Amino acid sequence: AQKITQTQPGMFVQEKEAVTLDCTYDTSDQSYGLFWYKQPSSGEMIFLIYQGSYDEQNATEGRYSLNFQKARKSANLVISASQLGDSAMYFCAMREWQTGANNLFFGTGTRLTVIP
């Protein structure tokens, strides 16, 4: 089974609107972390936001927020007030801390296009 599933290969959003990018995960660990990364067309991977499995509050970083629903094993990224510069690939990733592993498991990504 895939550890991270991103079911939206592509999304479009109007500039200044909010958009939600979906991510579901699969783990039997109690301790894990969920991360979102942005990959612009230039190729670099930019860390956006983190949510820990024990965090009771949803994470927020500026215009990014994470809608964490632990029972559903989902960690959706919400981008508010979209800007043209938000057009990029977005990857959800997980680290299973309980196993002692440090590596990240990535989803297949969602390509977001912001329309002027």
Add this chain to the structure above:
Amino acid sequence: EPEVTQTPSHQVTQMGQEVILRCVPISNHLYFYWYRQILGQKVEFLVSFYNNEISEKSEIFDDQFSVERPDGSNFTLKIRSTKLEDSAMYFCAGSGQGTTTGNQPQHFGDGTRLSIL
């Protein structure tokens, strides 16, 4: 803000040749990683390195691959005899000491695009 630096940005190599990809992690990072991303696909974990030794590796990281941190700053990935399927973007990443919940993000370099001819 400190950055992870990777060189070269693009490497073109003949099949069968050895290639070394270089990374200078952020100075206070303790864990180091290599990932690869074949064009159009997801990012895949190759290897993690801690305390001067490999801590984990994936099944992709076979005997053709090796890593080392020879001088305490540079972190290198060597592919001994490259194959066509090694063509990909290779990312170096690093992270600091995490808490028990592992909240340290991994900071990625800009990647090296490896093209095998």
